[in-house]
Amino acid sequence: MRFENKVAIVTGAGQGIGFEICKQLVQRGAIVILNDIDDAMANNAADQITSDKGICIAMPGDSSDVTFIGKMVNTAVTRYGSIDIIIANAGITLFGNFFTYTPEAFTRVMQVNLGGTFFLAQTAANKMKQQEHGGAILFTSSVTGHQAHKDLAAYGMSKAALEMLAKNLVIELSPHNITVNTIAPGATLTERTMDDPAYEKTWAALTPMGRPASTLDIANAALFLVSDLARHITGQSLIIDGGWTSISPSPF
Template sequence: MDIASFKGQAAIVTGAGQGIGFEIARQLAAEGAGVVLNDIDALLAQKAAAAITATGGACVAVPGNTADIAVIRQMIAAAVQHFGRLDVAIANAGITLFGDFLTYPQESFNQVLQVNLGGTFFLAQEAAKQMISQGGGGSLLFTSSVTGHQAHKDLAAYGMTKAALEMLAKNLVIELSAHGINVNTVAPGATLTERTLHDPGYEKVWSQITPMGRPATTADIANAVLFLVSGKARHITGQCLIIDGGWTSVSPSPF
């Protein structure tokens, strides 16, 4: 992609202290965007932003829980303050709380909904209001999951939220297309991140059951995200792109 493709634009990426979110933020900054980087871990957010600025990117950290609308508004304000506008908002923050359906606690259920759904819904709402007020349209992107397409053991609540995000993107086509804002989702499959690499069997198992022979890298996901929020994808909206090396076509269980 042309390095000037995001020049003069500003983007928010939540859940970007490491993993997929960090790679998205890093690539956006490398392509010329000013980036507001969020993570619930303040130290991780600051380190991630510093790593991006150290390589010449424009990035500021706004740590906090994206389930809190005050934090979302801080991110919008930071984008306007530092970069003068907001063109792209990527709701990547999410939590995975495993648990058997029959014993799943209400506290875990509410937490998963508040972060995965509430954080995404209200980031989209606040970002869209800013994009409409400044004019010129924009792009929203939500991180879903293959668990929103295929059942996965002990992830009933999580998978439900990810399927819901894809429906939210479809519904916002009705609400936001007239303002030149497109809305899409990506659904990553097994991906090698700092978290999954702590599991010594993760890469081996997923390499065996993924048709393409390996799990995704964070770059695999970020490459797709950057396309969907770029000017090259302005006529794509309400869609979900599954990035899983073919796993959902055959869906063997990792257990």
């Protein structure tokens, strides 16, 4: 999988899965715009990734803000000449009991997970359809869009919706040579999940493959789906969970 001269935007990439995706893209020659809502985190991540193999620039900001989305896409096109890859990875997880879940929490989850993804795809696709070579769009869903998980009703709902969005957009994007797919990670070792000292041991016991995913496991799948090797794959969702959804034991 090579990405020389490809221009990509990856949201929610200051750490974790998004960071690893950016790192792998740059190592394979891509020019990457790395977004995170945290200014310091975005800039630090981009500084770590930039190398003589590729370019990574930070664009801190709210990936659910339509004006900022337009700024990211326009920066890619005006500075580098095209936008070839979009990875809408930004998302928030707000746990909460269904009976007491607040309208404010619900609105924010939908704004970021759905609204940000929808309008990033829309804005980028309007540029991609002007390119002869089209482009590749990837959404980050979750296994919780496939299997119920306690206190994640709103989050799981948003992730399932992303997979339907990818299927639906096949109709409109395929004539313009644009693919759109989704990855659905399961338990993954990131800076956030490792804050829980029991996380790795718990999910190793629940996962048929005997361990939670690494961020590289997820990044490898993401890179495949936005690479030229996957140009005839669109409207699909790839679950990366070590087999957890096949048996779905709960950690609770």
